[in-house]
Every structure is written in structure tokens, then in C-alpha cells.
Amino acid sequence: MTRTSAKARAVAAPVIRGLTVLNALYALGLAALLVWSFFIDGWPQRPLGFETANAHPLLGHGLRAIIVVGLIGAAIVQSILRRLLAIVDTVRVGDPFILDNARRLDVIAWSVAALEGLRLVVAAIAATVWEAGQIDAFSFAPWLSVLLLFVLAGVFAHGAQMRADLEGTV
Structure with a gap:
């Protein structure tokens, strides 16, 4: 193992814990903004500082919908971070190739x-309430990351099976 990977392992858990706290604060901020938006006269024109009601009458509803999508996203990210921390913990104890x-x-x-x-939902909402065609919605990189994660899950499953087979022969 290289010194770089050992250092990365050492900082991974604290960084993930910090990201977990930041994500929770982000979610709380979004929730507060959502609640606050119902009590602001002239939402969203007044807080944003420009008049958009005439040009984009659905903007306020669209922004609230995007905030709700952001809250859902924060919950998903929290789940990812929790699982990632569990994986890092197994690496730290030297037992990463497990079925879990x-x-x-x-x-x-x-x-x-x-x-x-x-x-993509946010892009669709933005295109609906703002200006269609102004939002670039699709990118290949995230979808390739998804494929890579599925392959990596398969590698871990195969590694766990090989380890179980080896332990069974000893």
C-alpha cells in the first residue's frame, strides 16, 4: 500500500462525517427556505430583487418544487454518505470484500x-417555469458513474464469494 492511499484512508472517514453534517445543514436550510417562502409577500420576486411575475408567472411554484426536489436529493445523499462511511470502516479494519x-x-x-x-426533474421544472431550451439537462458522465458503481458492486460481490470459497477450503 502506498503512503498516499494510507493517508487517503485516514482522512476519508472524517471527511465523510463532515460532508454528512454539511448535507444535514443544507437540508435544514432548504426546509427553512421552503417554509419561509409561504410567508414572504411577493415570493420570489421580492427576495430575488427583480420583477419576474409578468414574464414568468409560475416561477414561485417552480422554485418551491425545486426546493422539494433538493430536499429529496439531500435525503438520498445522506443515505449515500452513511453507506460510504460503512464501506470505509470495513476498509479501515482490513475486511472490505464482504457481501454487505x-x-x-x-x-x-x-x-x-x-x-x-x-x-432531470429540476431541468424540466426550470424549462417549464422559466425558458424552455435554456437548460442543459443531460450529461453522460453521471450515467457512466452509475455503471461504474454497478460494476464495482459486482467486483465486491465476486471478491466476497472468492473469499468465502477460500475460507471454505482451509
């Missing part, structure tokens, strides 16, 4: 796919 990690990676892959789906 394969399942965790599988769930993470589906979660990343769901996040990408939510991004």
Missing part, C-alpha cells in the same frame, strides 16, 4: 441514478 459492501455499492449506484433523475 457489495450491497451498499449497489444501493449507492441506484441512489446516484436517482440523483441524476432528480437533476
Whole structure:
């Protein structure tokens, strides 16, 4: 093992814990904004500082819908971070090739796919309430990441099976 990978392992858990806290704060901020938006006169024109009601009458509803999608996304990210921390913990104790990690990676892959789906939903909402054609919605990179996560889950499952077979022969 290289010194770089040992250092990365050492900082992974604290970084993931920090991201978990930041994600929770993000979700709380979104929830507060959503609630606050119902009590602001002239939402969203007044807080944003420009008049858009005439040009985009559905903007306020669209922004609230995007906030709700953001809350759903934050919950999904929280789930990903929790599973990632569990995987890092198994790496730290020297036992990463277990079936639980394969399942965790599988769930993470589906979660990343769901996040990408939510991004498309946000783009659709924005195109509906703002200006169609102004939002670039599709990117190949996240979908390739999803495929990579599914492959990695398969690698972990295969590694766990090989380890179980080896332990059975000893």
C-alpha cells in the first residue's frame, strides 16, 4: 500500500462525517427556505430583487418544487454518505470484500441514478417555469458513474464469494 492511499484512508472517514453534517445543514436550510417562502409577500420576486411575475408567472411554484426536489436529493445523499462511511470502516479494519459492501455499492449506484433523475426533474421544472431550451439537462458522465458503481458492486460481490470459497477450503 502506498503512503498516499494510507493517508487517503485516514482522512476519508472524517471527511465523510463532515460532508454528512454539511448535507444535514443544507437540508435544514432548504426546509427553512421552503417554509419561509409561504410567508414572504411577493415570493420570489421580492427576495430575488427583480420583477419576474409578468414574464414568468409560475416561477414561485417552480422554485418551491425545486426546493422539494433538493430536499429529496439531500435525503438520498445522506443515505449515500452513511453507506460510504460503512464501506470505509470495513476498509479501515482490513475486511472490505464482504457481501454487505457489495450491497451498499449497489444501493449507492441506484441512489446516484436517482440523483441524476432528480437533476432531470429540476431541468424540466426550470424549462417549464422559466425558458424552455435554456437548460442543459443531460450529461453522460453521471450515467457512466452509475455503471461504474454497478460494476464495482459486482467486483465486491465476486471478491466476497472468492473469499468465502477460500475460507471454505482451509
